Amino acid sequence: MKKTNRRTFVAGASAAALLTGSRVAFADSGKKYSDGASDTEIKIGHTNPYSGPASSYGVIGKTLQAYWKSVNESGGINGRKVNFITYDDGYSPPKTVEMVRKLVEEDKVLCCFNTLGTPCNTAIHKYMNQKKVPQLYVATGASKWGDPKNFPWTMGYQPDYHTEGVIYAKHLLANVKDPKIAVIMQNDDFGKDYWNGFKEGLGKDAGKVVKHVTYETTDPTVDSQVIQLKDSGANVFFVIAIPKFAAQAMRKAGDLGWKPAIYLNNVSSSVTSAMKPAGFDNVQGVITALYLMDPTDKQFDSHPDMKTWVEWMKKHNAEQSLQDASNVFAYSVASLMHETLKKCGDNLTRENVMRQAANFQKFKLPLLLPGITVSTSPTDFYPIQAVQLSRFKGETWELFGDIMHAESS
Amino acid sequence: MFPKKWVLPLIVLAFVIPLLRPWMPEVVSNYRLFLVSTMIIASIAVLGLNLLTGFNGQISLGHSAFYAVGAYTAAILMDKLDMPYYATLPISAAVCYVVGWLFGKPALKLEGHYLALATFALALSVPQILKYKWLEDLTGGVQGIVLSKPEVPFGLPLTEDQWLYYYCLVVMIVLYWAANNILNSRSGRAMMAIRDYHIAADTMGINSARYKTVTFGISAAYTGIAGALSASAIAFVAPDSFSFFLSIKFLIGLVVGGVGSLAGSVVGGIFYVLVDNSAQALSTFVKNDLGLQFDLSAYTVFGILLIALMYMMPTGIVGGVYAIVQGVRRVRRPAASSSATSPVRDVAANQQRP
Numbered sequence: 001m002k003k004t005n006r007r008t009f010v011a012g013a014s015a016a017a018l019l020t021g022s023r024v025a026f027a028d029s030g031k032k033y034s035d036g037a038s039d040t041e042i043k044i045g046h047t048n049p050y051s052g053p054a055s056s057y058g059v060i061g062k063t064l065q066a067y068w069k070s071v072n073e074s075g076g077i078n079g080r081k082v083n084f085i086t087y088d089d090g091y092s093p094p095k096t097v098e099m100v101r102k103l104v105e106e107d108k109v110l111c112c113f114n115t116l117g118t119p120c121n122t123a124i125h126k127y128m129n130q131k132k133v134p135q136l137y138v139a140t141g142a143s144k145w146g147d148p149k150n151f152p153w154t155m156g157y158q159p160d161y162h163t164e165g166v167i168y169a170k171h172l173l174a175n176v177k178d179p180k181i182a183v184i185m186q187n188d189d190f191g192k193d194y195w196n197g198f199k200e201g202l203g204k205d206a207g208k209v210v211k212h213v214t215y216e217t218t219d220p221t222v223d224s225q226v227i228q229l230k231d232s233g234a235n236v237f238f239v240i241a242i243p244k245f246a247a248q249a250m251r252k253a254g255d256l257g258w259k260p261a262i263y264l265n266n267v268s269s270s271v272t273s274a275m276k277p278a279g280f281d282n283v284q285g286v287i288t289a290l291y292l293m294d295p296t297d298k299q300f301d302s303h304p305d306m307k308t309w310v311e312w313m314k315k316h317n318a319e320q321s322l323q324d325a326s327n328v329f330a331y332s333v334a335s336l337m338h339e340t341l342k343k344c345g346d347n348l349t350r351e352n353v354m355r356q357a358a359n360f361q362k363f364k365l366p367l368l369l370p371g372i373t374v375s376t377s378p379t380d381f382y383p384i385q386a387v388q389l390s391r392f393k394g395e396t397w398e399l400f401g402d403i404m405h406a407e408s409s
Numbered sequence: 410m411f412p413k414k415w416v417l418p419l420i421v422l423a424f425v426i427p428l429l430r431p432w433m434p435e436v437v438s439n440y441r442l443f444l445v446s447t448m449i450i451a452s453i454a455v456l457g458l459n460l461l462t463g464f465n466g467q468i469s470l471g472h473s474a475f476y477a478v479g480a481y482t483a484a485i486l487m488d489k490l491d492m493p494y495y496a497t498l499p500i501s502a503a504v505c506y507v508v509g510w511l512f513g514k515p516a517l518k519l520e521g522h523y524l525a526l527a528t529f530a531l532a533l534s535v536p537q538i539l540k541y542k543w544l545e546d547l548t549g550g551v552q553g554i555v556l557s558k559p560e561v562p563f564g565l566p567l568t569e570d571q572w573l574y575y576y577c578l579v580v581m582i583v584l585y586w587a588a589n590n591i592l593n594s595r596s597g598r599a600m601m602a603i604r605d606y607h608i609a610a611d612t613m614g615i616n617s618a619r620y621k622t623v624t625f626g627i628s629a630a631y632t633g634i635a636g637a638l639s640a641s642a643i644a645f646v647a648p649d650s651f652s653f654f655l656s657i658k659f660l661i662g663l664v665v666g667g668v669g670s671l672a673g674s675v676v677g678g679i680f681y682v683l684v685d686n687s688a689q690a691l692s693t694f695v696k697n698d699l700g701l702q703f704d705l706s707a708y709t710v711f712g713i714l715l716i717a718l719m720y721m722m723p724t725g726i727v728g729g730v731y732a733i734v735q736g737v738r739r740v741r742r743p744a745a746s747s748s749a750t751s752p753v754r755d756v757a758a759n760q761q762r763p
């Protein structure tokens with residue numbers, strides 16, 4: 001039984017190797033490796049801003065390091081230690097190119113994982129696909145990462161901003177009577193992705209947007225923009241902003257006595273960094289879409305995933321805050337990478353890593369909201385595509401309605 | 410001054426080493442060639458700043474803006490007009506010359522730190538201007554422009570990175586040769602005279618307004634060429650690539666290499682790329698091997714090195730090395746020492762300004 005299994009595996013594997021025509025080192029007993037993998041080690045590359053203007057994202061990199069360290073302490077993946085190499089790119093695309101070339105050509109990593117930032121990932125997009133090195137679960141929600149036809153070596157992770165924008169538009173058209181919509185948007189690709197999705201969702205009702213203003217991340221406040229929006233007489237307020245500005249916008253709306261129906265993008269759903277600074281009085285009834293459990297949300301306190309996470313944080317990542325949703329994000333995305341490599345078994349080739357990444361069926365990933373799962377296929381490179389709407393009540397989010405599966409084709 | 414007899418062997422060496430790749434693929438790897446190309450690009454940008462600050466005495470914190478203009482000019486020409494990458498260099502240089510000249514005009518009224526602040530504003534505004542909605546069709550807004558890397562021409566048996574390296578190297582040699590000629594001409598002496606004492610220069614009949622604006626233009630053109638080269642090398646431009654920190658890095662390269670020294674610009678360019686790349690390794694070394702619990706960012710390392718250098722080599726690495734060489738010579742040949750300290754002091758030692 002065992003013998004036949006192994007023989008068929010070897011036969012199948014060598015056939016696959018012949019078909020893909022790749023350079024694969026054969027070892028005994030059917031183990032196959034690309035650069036960066038061996039009997040004892042798997043090398044994973046990563047870039048993240050630890051310095052410079054976007055260094056607040058450094059938390060994600062540190063939690064990822066702690067995650068792989070804890071994996072190694074408990075024996076690694078299929079007996080192999082993970083060598084997680086992370087470099088600082090300071091959120092500067094040329095630096096990312098330099099660092100990723102170092103990872104691929106000098107360190108010879110098996111794959112890159114969760115490289116952070118839309119411009120940074122854009123700068124290496126072509127290179128990774130030319131070199132045929134997996135660029136997995138990138139830390140950006142732009143919609144361009146799920147394009148297996150043109151970029152078969154790149155895959156996103158979180159629900160894309162575009163889809164989320166569509167969901168808000170559909171919800172407000174169905175629920176708000178005679179909507180007059182005001183939009184504040186961060187003036188970059190992140191903002192535009194949401195805005196394009198939102199417009200698409202409105203469809204022929206796009207004319208109901210009565211006022212659309214933008215801000216730059218270098219602006220000190222968005223007060224004047226919010227005053228303009230209030231004066232437009234809108235009764236719906238869509239906030240496309242990172243936490244700092246989302247908090248300012250919602251607080252200002254409250255201060256002005258403006259009470260529209262507020263839709264807030266998922267990026268700013270953190271209770272500690274956005275909702276609390278905005279003032280709980282000002283944000284009652286705000287609607288957002290969630291896919292991860294919020295660490296401050298009391299309803300998940302007894303959930304086994306959350307318990308495991310809190311325990312893990314205390315043991316392996318005690319320096320970081322238990323309130324910070326970035327740590328939940330990092331833990332969940334690292335778990336997905338962990339699972340992908342586990343599924344690869346002894347066939348640690350780059351082709352197989354991609355094949356396994358594109359082969360999840362309703363996989364239950366830790367810390368995703370109950371009912372949301374990871375599904376991918378060779379034609380679907382968007383791992384998470386479901387969200388659940390939730391409304392802010394008291395001091396926390398309250399989920400309502402069904403899980404919404406938005407298949408953005 | 411940098412000994413002339415070393416220049417030719419160094420250039421020959423720079424041309425031969427990449428050809429050793431087939432025999433030593435690990436030592437002369439594609440990645441390292443790429444890294445050296447970025448150093449070359451950096452040293453051209455530092456040279457541009459040096460022409461302005463080191464040889465003309467005008468301080469600029471805005472050279473990242475000219476770098477960005479050069480990079481975007483090249484990128485737009487390649488993207489929209491399908492121009493070959495080499496043809497974009499002269500156009501980028503011309504555009505940057507005009508921008509620099511125009512900026513140099515009002516800057517005439519500003520001296521010292523006021524000029525530094527005005528150029529600072531330029532560095533901050535250019536990334537925002539690139540995102541402006543009227544320019545978005547051209548610049549690609551925040552998304553930037555994705556380009557193709559230069560291809561190896563004429564079927565030469567080189568890799569892409571080898572070709573890129575030679576391309577950058579040739580451009581650098583031409584630019585350094587040109588800069589050397591400018592500085593050793595009447596105009597160059599006029600530039601330096603304005604730096605040293607502009608009232609005296611005016612009295613001598615030098616049109617200091619014209620020289621200052623033209624120097625601003627040339628300096629911007631040099632940095633713009635570096636920007637255009639980087640657009641080809643990285644094959645991507647985005648506003649995030651040209652933040653204000655880039656200006657600071659040029660300035661660090663300038664001060665560390667040696668203000669007012671051509672060789673210093675090369676050293677400065679190499680230095681800032683090296684430190685930028687090894688700061689993180691140093692940080693992990695401090696953390697894991699020395700057991701000190703704090704994060705060193707690249708800028709911390711820059712800062713510490715800068716302070717140390719200012720104490721030990723206040724005239725930059727090139728000036729410092731030169732002083733050491735002079736000292737050794739003096740000890741060796743006490744008889745010749747009188748001529749070494751003759752009134753005609755050397756350029757590198759003389760051209761240091763804070």
